Amino acid sequence: MSLAFTLRTPPTVPLEAEVLTPARLAGLSAPEAAKLSVVHGNERADLGEFFQVQGTADGGGAGEFRLTGDLSRVKHVGAGMADGRIVIHGSVGMHLGAEMTGGEIIVEGDAADWVGPEMTGGRIVIKGNAGHMVGAASRGSAVGVRGGEIVVFGNTGNEAGHGMRRGLVAIGGDAGDFAGVSMLAGTIVVLGSLGWRAGAGMRRGSIVTMHPVELLPTFSYACTYAPLYLRLLLARLRRLGLPVADAQVSGRYQRWSGDAVELNKGEVLILEA
């Protein structure tokens, strides 16, 4: 049986709980897990002051645990995790899966800003909406996601994939402004609409959208084609549960090159109407 955490006393101020990773909880009983230290505002507290803990953790680092409740003030869940699985029944706060290197996080609700900043591996799936900076570089850092996958079924805020270098960010709904800004490589797929200034300053990488979008004047039209890799990618996103239509899989895409202010080796693919 895996550990299960149910939010009993919602924190009145932000709760930083980077202890909530499979590796940290491995082999712990419920009372031991409840004694783990978290930061509630400016003081340390026990996890058990906020959560009812049941079950026993799986042995080893590849275990799974569940969190239930409105965790929108609980930050850093799964930060730095390398393996295992976290399932969150509810919404979750900032910095979910920050710098994670492996494993999987499933969020049944919404996620706040900074989902998976600077992650290098693993997968994060958000069934609801996500805030700003999904898969982005932290402030002051030039490089964002370097690997792994982030899948958001709903909408995201601004700067999704900011500075990403590798990996995949897939958004089932709409993306805010500056998606893929300063992108170095990697792929962003937006099934809904792209916001303003997508791909600003991108050097390489791909941004895919299914709706018409007006790009910056430093992007130029290259051709219209049906890239094979995109069919494979969209088929995979469909398997992950995103609502990818047949017309999107088999469709032709306008390829726009940019950003001319930088290397001009990035591309924005827009599904032809």
Next chain:
Amino acid sequence: MSENLKFVPHATCTFCGCVCDDMDLTVDMDEKRITKAENACVLGKAWFREHGIEQRPYALIGGREATTAEGVEEAAQILARARFPLIYGLSDTTCEAQRVAVAIADMIGGTVDTTTSVCHGPSGIAFETVGESTASLGEIKNRADMVVFWGGNPAEAHPRLFSRYAVTPKGMYIPNGRKDRTVVLVDVRRTMSTPVADIFLRVKPRSDFEVLWALRALVKGRRVDPSIERRTGVSLAVLEDLVARMKSCRYGAFLFGMGLTMTRGRHFNSGALLALTTDLNEFTHWVAKPVRGHGNVTGADNVVSWQTGFPFGVNFSRGYPRFNPGEFTTVDLLARGETDAILILASDPAANFPKAAIEHLKRIPVISLDPKTTLTSQLARVAFTTATYGINVGGTVYRMDDVAITLRPAFESPYPSDEEILSAIRDRVRALLGGNRVPAVAPAVAAAS
């Protein structure tokens, strides 16, 4: 007017970020008011005229008149008990007071944020990402033969920026003053500043980023789609002409305001302008400076940076400084309802913050320090009346170009300075915490609460 007059030469005006230090003040010492402010602009004259001594309680606690000491005790109890306290404002006080405010935030494991987060905070983010080619206003005065004002209206907001530094004054290498300069103004509408410009670029609202991005591409010799005119209101030919001028000047300066930093795109707008400045340095010398509003907001940036490593939005809850705008900036913290006490130093957020943030201000204990009655002081649990910096209080402030300037106060106030009150609060909080940084382990607080 009485005959008991005092003359204060070379005083400093702390109304705006120009921090003009050539004020010659005449003070009526019986009435405790400034009767004449030579060299001051219209804003400076009003600043000096309106800051006499008002008859107000030293402190109010829950609307009840109190002594300063009683206010200090109440404020210290609030801060020592708080789990996520916030200290905000700082931009209209001395660097000495700012330093104490940062020390309190550190001691209570709180967050310190300044009005920078609602004005040039985006520029602060951009500086960290892009870098800054900078200069003093004196250097701009003496060297700049091309000046571009972007997203601001200095004629009404910083009148002496034109006359003292950037448009009309003669400089070491600008012997003919205005005649030797090309002045460009970029804005979404005509303002009182427009007639000053040789070239006025009227851009469509929220299209500054596209214009800057196109300029960057043109500077680099890259193609720009002609659709730029439809989207921004500025033709490709005009942009090409501007780029030719910018590349061929001897020394150029961008002076940019909140019309750039607080419109859609925010830190990317500032970053685009800073990157354009860097691009232009491939051809000739260009600098960029944000035009700052509050008298010592630049000092707040400097003091908070010097003490924490970051300019604003700094959190100490883990025992070390963390910087993350959006997470630790005041509007965001208040709107999300995450902070449980706030000390507001020389600022009036209740007058200009979003509704959700103001609603949370009404729910938590507020401590306010201000020379005047404000909307914020009216909803405060503890409201201190303070002396006005620059008029009653000496100390140090920073001009918008990061030059430190010493204040020469005109007359004394019966009210204590921000620094005095903050120092007393700091000492009392330290005693309540029993020398510990983390409030949870302080027995005095536990007993009091």
